[in-house]
Amino acid sequence: MKYIDEYRDPLLARNLLEEIKRKATRHWTIMEICGGQTHSIIRNGIDQLLPDSIELVHGPGCPVCVTPLESIERALLIAAKKDVIFTSFGDMLRVPGCSKDLFMVRSEGGDVRIVFSPLDALQIARDNPLKEIVFFAVGFETTAPANAMAVYQAAREGIENFSVIVSQVMVPPAMCAILSSPDNRVQGFLAAGHVCAIMGYEEYEPVAREFNVPIVPTGFEPVDLLAGILKTLELLEEGRSEVVNLYRRVVSREGNRFAQETIRKVFEVRDRQWRGIGLIPGSGLGLRPDFSRFDAEKKFNVTHICASESPQCKSGSVLQGILKPDACPAFARECTPEHPLGATMVSSEGACAAYYNYHRNAYSL
Amino acid sequence: MCLAIPGKLFEIFDENGLKMGTVDVNGAKTRACLEYVPDIQIGQYTIIHAGFALKIIDEEEAAESLKLWQELIESGAFQPDDDLSSADSL
Amino acid sequence: MTIAPACPLPLMQHETVQMAHGAGGRLSQTLMQRVFMPHLHNSFLDLLDDQAKLELPAGRTAFTTDTYVVSPVFFPGGNIGELAVNGTVNDLAVGGAIPLYLSTGFVLEEGFSLVALETIVMSMASAAQNAGVIIVTGDTKVVGKGQCDSIFINTSGIGTIREGVNLSCCNLKKGDCIILSGTVGDHGMAIMTSREGLSFQSHITSDCAALNGMIGKVLDAVPMIHAMRDPTRGGVAATLNELAHSSSVGIEINETSIPVKPDVRGACELLGIDPLHVANEGKLVLVVPADCSETVLNVMRAHEHGRDAVIIGSVVNDHPGMVVMRTVFGSRRIVDLPLGEQLPRIC
The missing domain is CATH 3.40.50.11750 (HypD, alpha/beta domain 1)
Structure with missing residues (x-):
C-alpha cells in the first residue's frame, strides 16, 4: 500500500x-x-x-476513553427511546456506562446502528423522516470537521430530525x-x-x-x-524545546484552513470534562447557538443526567501517564475487555486494552 | 485517536450539494467527502478519516523524508541482507 | 408414492413468503413443489416422508450442525444457501469425515422474496452437488415480519470418518508446522463492505467453498495430520487460540507469512480491523508434523482451494495456551481472541 x-x-x-x-x-x-x-x-x-x-x-x-460517563449515560437514555435511530462510530458501542453499553440497549430493542461517516447518519435521517436520528459526535480535532459538516449540512438542507451528542475534545x-x-x-x-x-x-x-x-x-x-x-x-x-514536524507529507504549520473554518462555524470552545481526568478548561467543543437545535441532549431533555465512576478504575492516572495499565490493581483481574471498569479497557486505542490484547504476560514472551 | 488511511482519488461527484469522491484504498473502494480538499485532482492521494478526506498527501515531502531515511540505511548498522526478524540481532 | 418434480418455471415477480406458506396447507405444498423440489429433488426427498432412512458405511460416523444467519443474505461470492451447505460440509471434513448427507431447516420471514428464496435453494443444490453430498430431509417454518431477518437456514450433516485418521485439537506437538490454505479475511470483509451504511463500493469476494475435496487429497497423502480447523467466526486468531488452548501448547506465527488479499487489506486498514480476526468460509488451518509439511503443501497447492497454502508458524513449548506473533520488526505480540463482533472504528 x-x-x-x-x-x-x-x-x-x-x-x-x-x-x-x-x-x-x-x-x-x-x-x-x-x-x-x-x-x-x-x-x-x-x-x-x-x-x-x-x-x-x-x-x-x-476520544472513546475520555468521553465523560454522563455523556455515555445520556446517549444510552436517548438510544433506548422509541422512534430514535441512534448512530455511532463502532468504537463507542462497547464503552460502559454505569450499568450498560450501547450493545445492551440494542439487545433491549433500541435501534442502534454503526456508521463509518457522520454523513451516513445524515443519510439515515433523510431516509427516515418519521424517526429521530441521533449521532454520537465524539472525537478530537481530526474528527471535528466530519462531525461539523454533518450538522452544517443538516442545517443547510433543513433536516430537522437529526441531532448530535457532542463530545469533542482538543x-x-x-x-x-x-x-x-x-x-x-x-x-x-x-x-x-x-x-x-x-x-x-x-x-x-x-x-x-x-x-x-x-x-x-x-x-x-x-x-x-x-x-x-x-x-x-x-x-x-540538545536541550531544545521546539516543535519539529516529522509528518510533513500530511501536516503543515497552518493545517487545513477549510476544515478549521467549518469547525468554527458550527462549534465554539467550551470547558470539558474528560473521563477519568476531570474538567479541563477550554478543552472541548460545543454547538454554537445557531446550531443548538441540533443538540440531542437538549432535544431529548437529558442534560440533568449525572453519573460517577467506579472507584476501582484508575484510568485517569493511566491517561495522564502517571500509571502504566498493568500497574493498576484491577488490570486483567476485575477489569478485562469483557468486563471493563473504564473506557481505557474498551477502546482498541485505550492503553489498558492495548496492553491487555498485545502485552498481557509480556514477561513470559 | 484517529485512524486515517491513505487512498487514491479516482472519481469526483456531487451529492446533496457536497463535493464527494471515490477513493481506492489498495483495491477497496470507498466514498469520501472532499469538501476539505477542494483542490484535489483525480490520481492524487489523500488520507481518509470517518469518510472525509483530511489532506492531500504531499508527494514531494514524502519523497524527501524517504530520501533522508534511505541515507540513514546506507550509513546504518543494519544492511539489507541482515536477518531482521531474529531476536538475536536486537 | 413419488411426485414428479414440477417444472422449474420462473416465479412471478413481487411474490413473497406468506404465513400460510409455513402452515402445512396448500400454500406449503405449492412452496415445496415450486421452489424446493425442482432443485433439491432426489430419491430421499422425493418420498416426502418425515424422515430420511439412511444406510451408513461401516466405521465411525461424524455428525454436526450449524445455523446460518448472515446479513446481507446475498453477498459478493455467494449467498446464505451456499454458505449453509459448504459450512456444514467443512465442519464434517475437518474432522476427517467424508461428508455424505445433510438436512436443512429454513426459517423464513413473512414477506421474503420467493425469487430470492428460489435462488438460494438453487445455490444449495449446486453446492451440494459440488461437494458430493445429498440433502435428504428438510423443514420450513415461516415467522411474522420482523421476527427474523429475511431467512435463517440450519443444516446438519453426517459423514463417515476415514480409517486411520485421528484429527483433534488436542493433538498438537512441539515442532508441528501450522499451515494455512490461503488468504485470510475474504468472507468477513465481503460481508462487512457490502453492508449498507459503510460507504463501500467494493467487490471483495467471499471465499465460501467446500473443502472436503482438498481435505480428502491431503489425508490420502498424509493420514497422520494432527489437527484441522476451518477458521470461520473469530478468524485465524480464534482458531489458533483454540488449538493452543486445547493442546496446552504455544503457537508462534510470523506476521510476514500471513497472506491477505490487497483489497481485503485495504478495507481492514480503513476500518481498523485485524484480518486475523475476520471470518473465512473456504480456508483451512492444518497442524502437521514438520517432516510432512512439504508433502501437504504440495498436495494443497495443486488444488484450487489451496493454491496459496503456506506455513505460517509452528507449535512451541513456551507460553502454553497462547498464540504469539513475531512482527516484521523482530518484536513479539500476543494474538488474542477477538472480542465479539468486529466493529469498524475511527480511532
Whole structure:
C-alpha cells in the first residue's frame, strides 16, 4: 500500500532503533498523546525494541476513553427511546456506562446502528423522516470537521430530525493540563499527526516554549513513530524545546484552513470534562447557538443526567501517564475487555486494552 | 485517536450539494467527502478519516523524508541482507 | 408414492413468503413443489416422508450442525444457501469425515422474496452437488415480519470418518508446522463492505467453498495430520487460540507469512480491523508434523482451494495456551481472541 508500506520497512525501522540507542545518553520519558499511536506502538512491539533509557507513556488521546460517563449515560437514555435511530462510530458501542453499553440497549430493542461517516447518519435521517436520528459526535480535532459538516449540512438542507451528542475534545489544553500536574513525568511529546493535519502545529509552539518541552508531530506507522522518537530524543539531548514536524507529507504549520473554518462555524470552545481526568478548561467543543437545535441532549431533555465512576478504575492516572495499565490493581483481574471498569479497557486505542490484547504476560514472551 | 488511511482519488461527484469522491484504498473502494480538499485532482492521494478526506498527501515531502531515511540505511548498522526478524540481532 | 418434480418455471415477480406458506396447507405444498423440489429433488426427498432412512458405511460416523444467519443474505461470492451447505460440509471434513448427507431447516420471514428464496435453494443444490453430498430431509417454518431477518437456514450433516485418521485439537506437538490454505479475511470483509451504511463500493469476494475435496487429497497423502480447523467466526486468531488452548501448547506465527488479499487489506486498514480476526468460509488451518509439511503443501497447492497454502508458524513449548506473533520488526505480540463482533472504528 502506497504511503503505508514504506513506513513499515523493517530495515529502516531497525536502523532508526540503532540511532535511538546510539543517541540516548540518559533516561527520557516521552508521551505519545494519541491512542492510535499507542495502539501502533504496542501492536508492533516498538516499546519492546526501544532501549530501557526511552520510556514511552501513553497519553489521553482516545476520544472513546475520555468521553465523560454522563455523556455515555445520556446517549444510552436517548438510544433506548422509541422512534430514535441512534448512530455511532463502532468504537463507542462497547464503552460502559454505569450499568450498560450501547450493545445492551440494542439487545433491549433500541435501534442502534454503526456508521463509518457522520454523513451516513445524515443519510439515515433523510431516509427516515418519521424517526429521530441521533449521532454520537465524539472525537478530537481530526474528527471535528466530519462531525461539523454533518450538522452544517443538516442545517443547510433543513433536516430537522437529526441531532448530535457532542463530545469533542482538543489536544493542546490536555497537554497543558498534563504538564501542569505536580505528578508530571513527561519530558517530550509525540504530537498526533492526524490532529495536526487539521489544526497544523502552530498552536503547539507556545506550549513547547512555556513548558520547555520538545513536541514532534508524527504519523502512525512504525517508521513514523521511531523517527518521531528519535527526533524527540535528539531535541531532548540538545536541550531544545521546539516543535519539529516529522509528518510533513500530511501536516503543515497552518493545517487545513477549510476544515478549521467549518469547525468554527458550527462549534465554539467550551470547558470539558474528560473521563477519568476531570474538567479541563477550554478543552472541548460545543454547538454554537445557531446550531443548538441540533443538540440531542437538549432535544431529548437529558442534560440533568449525572453519573460517577467506579472507584476501582484508575484510568485517569493511566491517561495522564502517571500509571502504566498493568500497574493498576484491577488490570486483567476485575477489569478485562469483557468486563471493563473504564473506557481505557474498551477502546482498541485505550492503553489498558492495548496492553491487555498485545502485552498481557509480556514477561513470559 | 484517529485512524486515517491513505487512498487514491479516482472519481469526483456531487451529492446533496457536497463535493464527494471515490477513493481506492489498495483495491477497496470507498466514498469520501472532499469538501476539505477542494483542490484535489483525480490520481492524487489523500488520507481518509470517518469518510472525509483530511489532506492531500504531499508527494514531494514524502519523497524527501524517504530520501533522508534511505541515507540513514546506507550509513546504518543494519544492511539489507541482515536477518531482521531474529531476536538475536536486537 | 413419488411426485414428479414440477417444472422449474420462473416465479412471478413481487411474490413473497406468506404465513400460510409455513402452515402445512396448500400454500406449503405449492412452496415445496415450486421452489424446493425442482432443485433439491432426489430419491430421499422425493418420498416426502418425515424422515430420511439412511444406510451408513461401516466405521465411525461424524455428525454436526450449524445455523446460518448472515446479513446481507446475498453477498459478493455467494449467498446464505451456499454458505449453509459448504459450512456444514467443512465442519464434517475437518474432522476427517467424508461428508455424505445433510438436512436443512429454513426459517423464513413473512414477506421474503420467493425469487430470492428460489435462488438460494438453487445455490444449495449446486453446492451440494459440488461437494458430493445429498440433502435428504428438510423443514420450513415461516415467522411474522420482523421476527427474523429475511431467512435463517440450519443444516446438519453426517459423514463417515476415514480409517486411520485421528484429527483433534488436542493433538498438537512441539515442532508441528501450522499451515494455512490461503488468504485470510475474504468472507468477513465481503460481508462487512457490502453492508449498507459503510460507504463501500467494493467487490471483495467471499471465499465460501467446500473443502472436503482438498481435505480428502491431503489425508490420502498424509493420514497422520494432527489437527484441522476451518477458521470461520473469530478468524485465524480464534482458531489458533483454540488449538493452543486445547493442546496446552504455544503457537508462534510470523506476521510476514500471513497472506491477505490487497483489497481485503485495504478495507481492514480503513476500518481498523485485524484480518486475523475476520471470518473465512473456504480456508483451512492444518497442524502437521514438520517432516510432512512439504508433502501437504504440495498436495494443497495443486488444488484450487489451496493454491496459496503456506506455513505460517509452528507449535512451541513456551507460553502454553497462547498464540504469539513475531512482527516484521523482530518484536513479539500476543494474538488474542477477538472480542465479539468486529466493529469498524475511527480511532
